Amino acid sequence: MADAEDTAPLIVPGLERLAQLDTIKLKQLTSSYKNNNFTVLDGEDVLINLVEEDHEFDIFSFGRRRGFHSNIVDNTGKKVYTLRRPGTSIKDKIQIRQGDDLVATARCKMTLLKPVYRIFDAQGNLVLRLKGSTCDYDNFVLQTKLRKTIGGIKRKSFTTTAQVFARLDDYTISFPADLELNMKVAVIVGCVLMDFRLHEFRAAN
Template identity: 25%
Template sequence: MPMEAPRPGTHLPAGYAPQYPPAAFQGPSAQTGHPVALQTGYQDPQPAYPGPQLGYTVATAGSGGYNATQLPIQRSQAIILVNTQWMPAPPPLQNCPPGLEYLSQIDQILIHQQTELLEVLTGFETNNKFEIKNSLGQMVYLAVEDTDCCTRNCCEAARPFTLRILDNLGQEVMTLERPLRCSSCCFPCCLQEIEIQAPPGVPIGYVTQNWHPCLPKLTLQNEKKENVLKVVGPCVACTCCTDIDFEIRSLDEQSRIGKISKQWSGCVKEAFTDSDNFGIQFPLDLDVKMKAVTLGACFLLDYMFFEGCE
């Protein structure tokens, strides 16, 4: 006599094969793609980010070709850097903000501002973008201005801005914040300044302008706003068709330890664009935070004297 199948909910005696509901052998669900029997208590993993967003995109060369990295800046315009060799990432250092390890291995920085065709043809001011390289031509950082259209075109060179410094992974390692100041140097309240943050939100230094009737003078400060170095330049209005050197000096201005150079780009480029090239030289053993502050001083000088000079 054949054995009678047990009723549902009863324990199986020895010799019976386990019974499964018919739904367990149905095909994949149209919603999740998993068998119905496996759906109980199961949830598809949620994405770690809310889908693709508009921003700047950098293509970097990797072992498998070029990798597109989405930068954390909400803009509709994209930057594609192809065939670009990046400086190898150094190991982390103690007492060094993450991302500034690159500065510990270099004593020279080259800064190239990218030319914007729209700006050249129409005069419509766009967000500035800079390539920051070492002396070997390897990319170290990418700097991207983040300001709105009205501020750029109404305030022009005197505009406040946020400049984001990004590494080869698209991570923001430094942030430069410049408040709104008018271009007149007749009053102390009009003196220029910029704050350097690394990582973003953590100030590591400041650059402030010192009053002088005709010469550009800046003071480099640490995170406690203590004066560390000076930057002294020539009368910019009297300089043409040559490089312009802003010397990095000690506090007493007697010892020269480096320089920030505005490099002459040729008559055509200087006349029709405001895309500038800069070079920075400093001691190799200079504190990485002060190297970052020196980089901030270079950008401040660019906006003070060379932005919008086409």
């Protein structure tokens, strides 16, 4: 008789699978002032989870805008990235780290009409842009720094009253399959920053 270990299904670490994919789903699991958790899915399979650990306040914060610390944990339970959003409304960003090393930053760019988010590498070089249409947080295009469209983000519309009040969002994110892994993670984090700002804007108005 084969040992249980020999017959157990092989679990491929989520980041290894993410590195091969061109489309994933980002699903918000919980939403509150102190706790926002998301999961990244390939179909029904969990790849990674974004778990908020702590939050912080800033004297310049307004409305419901706030800083936070989160961990990204893969499907084997291993912490693979840490995230930090400083509690400031002036230069809104999320820093992405592996251990002590900064690997990317997602930043909100101040614009008059169209929401824009930018992805920078560890050296602070602009790599990617996420651009929405006027006052629209449902659809974003993913662009290179030269503004060539290579993917996008689409927010699933609410279909029930319960979903409207729960404010738990689902997104479909597409990017080139050969995009560098840290940049794929940064695009996902950019979507999380976008989601935070969307709900903070609604709470303040």
